[in-house]
Amino acid sequence: MSENSLKIKVCGMKYSENIEELLLLRPDYVGFIFYEKSPRFITTQWAVFASVFPKTTRKVGVFVDETAEGVLQKATELGLDMVQLHGHESPELCMEVRETGLTVMKAFRVGEDFDFGQLQQYAHDCDYFLFDASGANPGGNGVRFNWEVLKNYTLDVPFFLSGGIDLEHVEEIKALRLPQLHGLDLNSKFEIQPGLKDMNRLKLFIEEIRG
Template sequence: MTTAAPAPAPEPRLSSHLNIKVCGMKYAANITEVAALGPDFMGFIFYDQSRRHARPELQAEQVRALPASIQRVGVFVNETTERIQQHVAEYGLNLVQLHGAETPAQCAELQAAGIPVSKAFAVGAEFDFRQLEPYAAHCTYFLFDTKGELPGGNGTTFDWQILEHYRLPVPYFLAGGLSLAHADALRRLRLPGLFALDLNSCFETAPGRKDVPLLTEMFRLLRP
């Protein structure tokens, strides 16, 4: 088995703007255009049931060639630790995002292998924050997405004010149907633990192909 040697994930940056992740990338020219906008994170989905599944279009060399300022995130759903490690090594991933029913034990296993973990949780009308506690010691980040039929990319938002009750020390990404219409509210959003915004399905011309002018405007509004 190929052993992973990922670059360390960045320390949470408490800056004047929220960090931005653009997720669901797969096409070479589109990756280059989006990278030029300067996102903090770029996500690549390695889940074969997703319409944004990165393979076979995605080339490992292009992911590795991204600027060091952009953290490379691999998104997995109920994948084995061995396969995740293989992807980390092949694509030079800095962070893995687990978007399925992964256990705290698997997060700890990846952490012990030197792989930073972001564990995603689906949020509905209510959310029991106690379920996060077994994961907290083994995750660099959490990600909160809208509960829906798919593991992610449902294109709908949840009530962000639920996160006012968040009390754990793990910083998190806010995902779930974020669009240009939310830019002003997101820029003014003040929630405990909020670290980054995850932009995906509402900024596409087709699954996996990002609308660069739309993203450009979103970046301008979020980073005045």
């Protein structure tokens, strides 16, 4: 995929005015974290910002080791387009959620010795994978992993790249030759505080990637 066709997902949004500012940048996906231990746990009333979403921006709910029932209830209540499963969810849970018509993205924390073979059991039950760095928290650690290991990924399931992506990485991302790379997941490196994004820096990154 060419760099100017990479999808942009901005995750961990928490504040309604900040969300409205972000939507002016036309990201492809906006992620909301429904994990109470996260500092980006979304508590804003959905009605405050639901109506301003353009049709081209998809709403993503991020869950960590939630039950299928819990995921589906939240997705129905809030009109989510996609769910991101960022814990130790089984292929069976992914299948159960996906069979309802929701788009499913399963996240994996990647290190130097990551076994991509384990993804085969998820391949038929996920629309996307997300590859994040290992860290103390399930996500939002602000650290990178060695992107070279992604050359070992051979499945057809498209994936999002996550983990410490910053403005300084634009040219490196443009140089990547990873045919299954579908999008970029932006979060902590663009924050003023957890859940509050710096729109100037995000705007610059999106313009440079899409330019």
